[in-house]
Amino acid sequence: MRYLPKSDAERKSMLREIGASSIDDLFASIPGEYRLARDLDIPRQMGESEIVDFFKNAAAQNANGYASFLGAGAYRHYRPVVIDALVQRGEFLTSYTPYQPEITQGTLQAIFEFQTMICELTGMEIANASMYDGSTGAAEAVMMAVRVTGRSSALVAKTVHPEYREVLATYAQHQNIDKQVLSYGEDGRVDLKALDANLTDQTACVLVQSPNFFGVVEDIPAIAEIAHKKGALLIVSIAEAISLGAVRPPREADIVSMEAQSFGVALSYGGPYCGVIAAKEKYLRQMPGRLAGQTVDKDGTRGFVLTLSTREQHIRREKATSNICTNQALVALMATIFMSVYGKEGIRELALQNLAKAQYASQALSQNGAKLLFAASPRFHEFVLVTDEPADAINARLLDDKIIGGLSLQRFYPELGNASLWCATELTTREQIDQTAKLLAGSHSTQPTLVHA
């Protein structure tokens, strides 16, 4: 076994030194009846080339070489190659959580830089070292708001990513958090009247997403004003981090929960991604997750440590702010490098390219039959199309031309009829958009063909 650095002779000599006659002596505490007397029924040991072939074969059975208009919480952006070159350095890849600051200053300084850049982007005062992802981060943010306010109900916009809402429901169910859904208006934004009407003095927080699941930018100042009037906190969830290059940061929010996958993290069929919670400084003690802080060593040299761990499970046990332990450090490092590569100007330029592509695509694809929904609302790089035919039928046909169309909203928003959610990024080419527009227009008059899933 090539990962095991021992010869049989060494094993024998070590056993001799221990005073064991065989390796089984060391497993004697396992009752005989439970000892496995056979080989595990799993695939046989493979050579490295066989392993690579196995995964190449799997990769070949996924989509390859398709143009894609999918977004919906997982975004296709260019990932600068320096990111992978750097995160594959063993000193980052194979290091543990930096509990020993003397020999983990590299990870700690990078976390401190991550926290700083997240604050800059979101307009918040503090940010943690990362959460699992945007969905669990949003749920943790709601729990945080409940702790801060001592109130127990949450108003959740229906325009928050449906899977985020499902995760929140799972988290909230045993914590006596009463969850109410906040509807959206004709413009695809949170219905401000409904918000005002549903807020009570027991509302801990209002959770919205912006840009929301439809790609529409919410009116954060207006929502904040209404929420704050009743003493509720405003939590803004951001699923598309790159939007912050062009969209004003949600400064009026109390807590921001962001998914940073767009910052150089591979789609990887849904994970690992990188959540992060940012907030106003006054809520620091209720913040879940790890935090890196600046300090000095005994000689006065600047350095960084994990700090305020009295909030965390390994100290507080059942009284901790969260049970979170491992987070997404290496993915947060990818995001940190990404933000360094683009920097102050690049993040704006990149966001504007996304805006331009989506603007072009939304116009091109909504001619000849498809209707652009929420057309008058400000959008970032996603938009909803309503078609005569079900989106699944159209998408099935587009596959013949190696195009993956927008996500059918049938499962999540049946009330919208034949609606689908489309996304364009800097990687979407005009040629792909034009070709898709042509196919959509052509398909309008043909009969639906066989739908395959």
Added chain:
Amino acid sequence: MATTPETTEQGSAFTGNRQKVAAHLTQNEPLLFEKSSPGKRGYRLPLLDVPAADAAKLLGDAARTEAPELPELSEIEIIRHFTRLSTWNYAIDLGMYPLGSCTMKYNPRVNEFVSRLEGIAEAHPYQPESLSQGALQVLHTLEKALIEITGMDTITLQPAAGAHGEFTGILLTRAYHESKGNPRRKVLIPDSAHGTNPATAAVCGYQVENLRSNQHGMVDIDQLAKQVDDQTAALMLTNPSTIGVFEAEIHKIADVLHSKGALLYMDGANMNALCGKTRPGDFGVDVMHLNLHKTFSTPHGGGGPGSGPVACKKILEPFLPTPVVRENVDGTLRLDYDRPHSVGRVRMFYGNFGMFVRALAYILANGPDGLRQTTEDAVLNANYIRKKLEGYYELPYKTPSMHEVVFSDKKQQARGIKTGDIAKRLIDYGFHPYTVSFPLIVPGALMIEPTESESKEELDLFIDAMQQIAREVEENPLLVLQAPHATRVKRMDETTAARKPILRWKGAPSREPLTVDTAAKEW
């Protein structure tokens, strides 16, 4: 130089020979923000092939007017910045990382390679199932392997880390009891448990009841029998325990719980001591989580990402998170969302898929014989260390060790030296510290887990270092108390960090001179 005896203020006092390391220069590096200057760029976007967007027109009031203060740097500066930072870290790739409970084993590079294959890395979670068969096959193959390894009936891969797996497992437990008409009130947790266990039970709405360990550091069966009642939802048990000992009476523990309708939850943090040798499903466990970043070699990455699949018995199957992977009659795979009794979703999409790829690559590289040998070597290494150090450090529990061994600092405390000091001195010898002060049932614990990835040579160097430190404690305690001496930074002022938190860079770029390099200094 490495073999030259070092001198201190104590003059002739004993100072160990550091065989593994020599002093070596590292580069200073300020914060990114302190290096930034306007106009520098590390990117070049493709030519825009559509009309440019007017943000003010498209977004109106929602347009961003002030740019975020992100650093402005060129590519070479970014490469140097992070490369320099990386050299300040200790890592498995540099040497033994004996953190008990954390299982710092080798992270194979082929795992990284296959997770980056284009069809895998670029797979969108919502791409059609017909174009995701490869991804679903990875999920399905890993599920089958983990079910066989644990001896359980079914599994979910969705949880993002170990603690998230615990959360999922206790939710399943709760749903099961609810289906019987009563969610029950409390969860029993031994005093030796990981801190995540009580935190998890609390998040799931349970009261935590502490279960005291017996004099061997194991579950006290009589005490358990007294505490288990019809309001007990589960016992959360780590097996082997956090002192590295197999609960020999595990079947009795399971019987006591089952007789009252309670479930046995196993924290699978230490599954690397069991893999291929015994199966939790066979010895009475109802539900457990695995840490793919421990037993199955996915990298810790400085604190994540992890992955915490939850395996369970058939009775819990209806409650698994949505969706689950199912096989169609034609052999293709699909995601099944139609699960009316599910506890719901614990994470968006399907979990940390990239970690599944790595864990499966590891399982394929091992096969049944490799996994068994891996477990045996891990246990062999821990026992070898125990044998060689038991004369130097107090062994509070004499029960047989499996993959890790826990000593205490009782002998060294007499000289005013604590486990944390010994740990810091170990850094000077070129090793990462062991786990300090855990488990809580051992005052002043030194929790050592070598894993299977260490050669006899590396183990001997570690043992030699620990033995020399024990002598330094006797003859030169100040040297140990002030350790580490050879690192870039000395012991950090953690009190001030917590009292006056500075959690982000603020203000104008610092133009202070760089700090003196302390790393190269002999002491």
